[in-house]
Amino acid sequence: MRHSAYRVAEEFDHLLGDPRDAGRLFSHARSLVLDEREEFPLEICRELDLLGLPAHYVPVAHGGAMRAFEDTLQIMRGIARRDLTVAIAHGKTFLGAASVWVAGDPRQSRDLGAEVLRGTPVSWGLTEREHGSDLLAGEVCAERTADGYRVTGEKWLINNATRGDLVCVLARTAPEGGSRGFSVLMIDKRGLGPGSFRTLPAARLHGIRGADISGVAFTGAEVGRSALIGAEGDGLEIVLKSLQLTRILCAALSLGALDQALDMATGYALARHNHGTPLVGLPQSRRLLARSYADLLTAEALTVFAARALHTLPGELSTVSAVTKFLVPTLAEQALGRLSRLVGTRSLLLGDTFEHGRFQKVLRDHRIVGIFDGSSVINLNSLVNQFPLLARAHRRGEVDEAGLHAAAGLADRLPELDPGRLELLPRRGSSVLHAVPAAVAELRSLAAAGEVPASLARRAVELAEVVDEVIEQIGRHKPVPVAAPARSFGLAENYARCFAAAAALQLWLRNRSAVDSAATHGLWESGLWLECTLTTLLRRLRPTRTEHLVAGGGEDPEAVVDQLVEPLLAQHAAGQLPSLLPYSRLGALV
Amino acid sequence: MATSAPAPGTRIVDREEIRSKLLSLVASYLEQPVTDIQSDVKLVEYGLDSIFALTLCGDVEDEYGIEVKSTLAWDHPTVDAITDHLYDTLTAEA
Numbered sequence: 001m002r003h004s005a006y007r008v009a010e011e012f013d014h015l016l017g018d019p020r021d022a023g024r025l026f027s028h029a030r031s032l033v034l035d036e037r038e039e040f041p042l043e044i045c046r047e048l049d050l051l052g053l054p055a056h057y058v059p060v061a062h063g064g065a066m067r068a069f070e071d072t073l074q075i076m077r078g079i080a081r082r083d084l085t086v087a088i089a090h091g092k093t094f095l096g097a098a099s100v101w102v103a104g105d106p107r108q109s110r111d112l113g114a115e116v117l118r119g120t121p122v123s124w125g126l127t128e129r130e131h132g133s134d135l136l137a138g139e140v141c142a143e144r145t146a147d148g149y150r151v152t153g154e155k156w157l158i159n160n161a162t163r164g165d166l167v168c169v170l171a172r173t174a175p176e177g178g179s180r181g182f183s184v185l186m187i188d189k190r191g192l193g194p195g196s197f198r199t200l201p202a203a204r205l206h207g208i209r210g211a212d213i214s215g216v217a218f219t220g221a222e223v224g225r226s227a228l229i230g231a232e233g234d235g236l237e238i239v240l241k242s243l244q245l246t247r248i249l250c251a252a253l254s255l256g257a258l259d260q261a262l263d264m265a266t267g268y269a270l271a272r273h274n275h276g277t278p279l280v281g282l283p284q285s286r287r288l289l290a291r292s293y294a295d296l297l298t299a300e301a302l303t304v305f306a307a308r309a310l311h312t313l314p315g316e317l318s319t320v321s322a323v324t325k326f327l328v329p330t331l332a333e334q335a336l337g338r339l340s341r342l343v344g345t346r347s348l349l350l351g352d353t354f355e356h357g358r359f360q361k362v363l364r365d366h367r368i369v370g371i372f373d374g375s376s377v378i379n380l381n382s383l384v385n386q387f388p389l390l391a392r393a394h395r396r397g398e399v400d401e402a403g404l405h406a407a408a409g410l411a412d413r414l415p416e417l418d419p420g421r422l423e424l425l426p427r428r429g430s431s432v433l434h435a436v437p438a439a440v441a442e443l444r445s446l447a448a449a450g451e452v453p454a455s456l457a458r459r460a461v462e463l464a465e466v467v468d469e470v471i472e473q474i475g476r477h478k479p480v481p482v483a484a485p486a487r488s489f490g491l492a493e494n495y496a497r498c499f500a501a502a503a504a505l506q507l508w509l510r511n512r513s514a515v516d517s518a519a520t521h522g523l524w525e526s527g528l529w530l531e532c533t534l535t536t537l538l539r540r541l542r543p544t545r546t547e548h549l550v551a552g553g554g555e556d557p558e559a560v561v562d563q564l565v566e567p568l569l570a571q572h573a574a575g576q577l578p579s580l581l582p583y584s585r586l587g588a589l590v
Numbered sequence: 591m592a593t594s595a596p597a598p599g600t601r602i603v604d605r606e607e608i609r610s611k612l613l614s615l616v617a618s619y620l621e622q623p624v625t626d627i628q629s630d631v632k633l634v635e636y637g638l639d640s641i642f643a644l645t646l647c648g649d650v651e652d653e654y655g656i657e658v659k660s661t662l663a664w665d666h667p668t669v670d671a672i673t674d675h676l677y678d679t680l681t682a683e684a
Binding site: 136178179180236237381382385386388389392423424425427479480481 | 637642
């Protein structure tokens, strides 16, 4: 089985050619030069337009090519594998457009679809200088006029605020503000009266240095009634639902960053010798590679599940998106740190000595991913607010069997994406967590039949225990408005880890027979990747100090993770990128 | 109200009971005595932020066994307003 989303992404990437070839437009060499000059990747973005990337931002229903959200996500991951700056610069159009896919009327959706297909950049103006994520403190206001709105105020640190012809803005439409005091306006800068807006200079940045992270200030800008998306006062609701889509898409950026770094580090570990031994032969280097790969596989499994759940479990997305936006960038950041230790000084070098300086660039570029579109703190806080509902729903234990099955089963047909079915709250909790006991039972019978090692079944049983503990703690958690206590955030992190483990469990169970085991080099057979994912997540969920056990000759609880080095090297040798499912090196087709 | 026994299957809906249930719910979120909460003051003025206000819908659904919009407390920003809305919904159902 070749998973269609990976095939679609690979085909798109193939069009861009081999990035190591400096003669190609989207080459590593060009990316590095642009980064050093802090220059926007304009030609590369134009090339992506010509190759049809914008169509993947527009649902089929509105004239685009987006059937499955995961296709768009995997294409975006492919772009991020080459250059995060480009992925963030170009992909912003999807973020800017998302509110219209959520709440636009048919005409607005069709018109925006046509704009996006033409390559018009769309920006999304939420934050302001004095109010980062506190959206309801926003001061940009839109006063009603005879035939529309008059907009005044400044949006700042906005991706593509300067380049975007269209800016989707959250504006105050009731002077007193509040949950129903804000509205979404799609402002076409090209149609504004002279002097009624100006763009603000791009901020200088540590990473994604070429991106247009700037601002826009409106001074009595007149827009027509048709700029209003949804009803007046629906702004917060629309933005919160749009974020459910965009937060999952952000996972593509983290995966692409880690794919690059792991591929570079693997090449380095094979080529570099210390005292006559290649690094890859040294236990500590192997452990660093293997742990990083385990984190990538965990993040990848969660992302695949989340992107499909958008179609099949839309009512659960407030939880799924918060879990994904917290955990995937966190795992990637952790793995990038580990890989930097492996690569050593070269991880900081500019210039031609090591991978044209791509490693230091990806470290810098990825830093922003855990911050924008809702930082880790915001996403954990959102989970904390959901605790009472999640705990109650867990006790009821309902599972949306069809939705869960289709989210995890890669061969299942996905229903059409319907952003109108997104909910602000997970009324029915998380099907994937409610289904843990059944999944564990399934795994135990596979272990009894000798199809998977007993150690994997033990990990799964341990997961079921931990899920019960975490849910019990969540149930005892007293909801506190605004200032949630610090320990609640730790609990939310653990909830996210349980969720990722449960998603991995489903993904392995539902696809183990269909995946081509030769092409995945032993990752899937006998549940190797799943055991590594569960082992590393459980080590965080139940931290124990084990150095003394190991020093005393006892078993190293992470030893199984080292087994990932073999498939990692096999993928590398076969011209693949490190991945749960086969994916060929950039610019090539399997 | 309801001095006579209700017919089987019908529900007694008492506006004041709903109000006092909501007041004690809000008081427990805020860790304040229920006497400090006034039913005609906007919940945001007590420091219940919009995102937190969403969680109220879960408690209301549990209490009354009905499904309400998650934006209940956004559209009905005071205890009185929520009370009226729930009363209307519950009497329409009864």
